[in-house]
Amino acid sequence: MAVYTHLGAEALARLIGEYALGELISAKGIAEGVSNSNWLVETTKGRFILTMYERRIDTAQLPFFLGLLDHLAAKGCAVPATIHDRSGAAFRHVDGKAVALIEFLPGVSPSVPTAEQARSAGAAIARVHLAAKDFDGNRTNDLAPADTLAILEKCGAEKLATIDPELPAILPLASDLVAHWPQDLPGSIIHSDLFPDNVLMLGGEVSGMIDFYFACNDAMAYDLAVTHAAWCFPEGTYDAALGHALVAGYESIRSLEKTERDALPLLARGACLRFIASRAEDWLDTPPDAQVLRKDPMEFVRRWQFYDDAGREAFE
Numbered sequence: 277m278a279v280y281t282h283l284g285a286e287a288l289a290r291l292i293g294e295y296a297l298g299e300l301i302s303a304k305g306i307a308e309g310v311s312n313s314n315w316l317v318e319t320t321k322g323r324f325i326l327t328m329y330e331r332r333i334d335t336a337q338l339p340f341f342l343g344l345l346d347h348l349a350a351k352g353c354a355v356p357a358t359i360h361d362r363s364g365a366a367f368r369h370v371d372g373k374a375v376a377l378i379e380f381l382p383g384v385s386p387s388v389p390t391a392e393q394a395r396s397a398g399a400a401i402a403r404v405h406l407a408a409k410d411f412d413g414n415r416t417n418d419l420a421p422a423d424t425l426a427i428l429e430k431c432g433a434e435k436l437a438t439i440d441p442e443l444p445a446i447l448p449l450a451s452d453l454v455a456h457w458p459q460d461l462p463g464s465i466i467h468s469d470l471f472p473d474n475v476l477m478l479g480g481e482v483s484g485m486i487d488f489y490f491a492c493n494d495a496m497a498y499d500l501a502v503t504h505a506a507w508c509f510p511e512g513t514y515d516a517a518l519g520h521a522l523v524a525g526y527e528s529i530r531s532l533e534k535t536e537r538d539a540l541p542l543l544a545r546g547a548c549l550r551f552i553a554s555r556a557e558d559w560l561d562t563p564p565d566a567q568v569l570r571k572d573p574m575e576f577v578r579r580w581q582f583y584d585d586a587g588r589e590a591f592e
């Protein structure tokens with residue numbers, strides 16, 4: 277259920293007519309994804325992804341997100357470039373909602389990644405970090421630890437306990453993490469949500485990274501920590517071969533500084549906190565009978581505990 281808006285054949289053909297993409301052949305709604313409506317569009321010039329921005333994304337930030345895709349694609353990163361309309365615009369409006377067309381990239385997202393795939397993902401995100409350094413857009417991370425702590429405090433211990441009685445115990449730990457959060461690690465633009473479902477793979481190699489809608493200026497090592505927390509627990513428990521491959525892949529493109537290595541366990545707990553908070557907030561906002569799958573914040577409470585226990589060993 278990820279096509280929220282019905283777009284009739286005539287409206288679609290009119291929209292495609294605004295681009296130099298030939299004639300519309302077909303358009304199929306894409307079921308995956310929860311934030312936006314997406315269609316796979318085929319025209320006489322090829323295949324494209326049409327996204328209609330439904331919620332969460334402030335359209336004032338679209339020039340940043342779409343400009344970033346163009347910048348990274350031009351530098352050879354595996355990301356879809358934006359298709360601009362005949363007037364040069366990267367996005368348009370249909371019935372008051374912003375829409376954008378991006379390149380269709382081949383590949384499928386792994387549900388249980390292999391070490392080879394993790395290595396390729398590590399290298400791909402390092403390439404993004406290097407390529408984004410001279411991108412001239414800026415966006416503050418609005419899900420940094422202090423923000424995510426504020427989200428959890430707003431939910432309140434009582435409501436958090438309705439999700440799981442153990443969940444409120446994260447509150448004092450989160451306050452402590454915020455107090456010790458490093459401020460001076462080397463930065464760039466980071467993806468900050470590179471879960472396996474945001475990576476397309478052809479065999480063992482990354483063919484595309486998508487969903488840059490949380491991209492922001494922040495520490496590069498934090499992005500590696502996010503990716504580590506998102507990739508390396510395929511069955512809920514830590515898979516050291518994946519972790520090793522991911523970090524080795526990253527360092528095949530960009531070496532980590534000592535301060536970054538030392539910070540990784542803390543950064544990984546910060547990554548867990550971000551997903552605990554957004555999942556808890558979504559959980560409390562989503563009625564149990566809604567058709568949208570609620571993601572369990574406790575998965576990331578357990579990962580937090582793992583990083584706390586394992587320390588640097590998780591990144592060797």
Ligand SMILES: Nc1ncnc2c1ncn2[C@@H]1O[C@H](COP(=O)(O)OP(=O)(O)OP(=O)(O)O)[C@@H](O)[C@H]1O
Pocket residue numbers: 278306308309310311312313314325356378379380381382473474484486487
């Ligand atoms: N450029 C692309 N090339 C090929 N397939 C794509 C591309 N962009 C998106 N897709 C497909 O569309 C699906 C939904 O896209 P996406 O994950 O961006 O949805 P969303 O609702 O915007 O995001 P989310 O649910 O992660 O918040 C993806 O799982 C992927 O299969």
Ligand SMILES: N[C@@H](CCO)C(=O)O
Pocket residue numbers: 469471551554555571
């Ligand atoms: N990828 C995130 C959702 C987007 O923030 C999660 O799995 O919780």
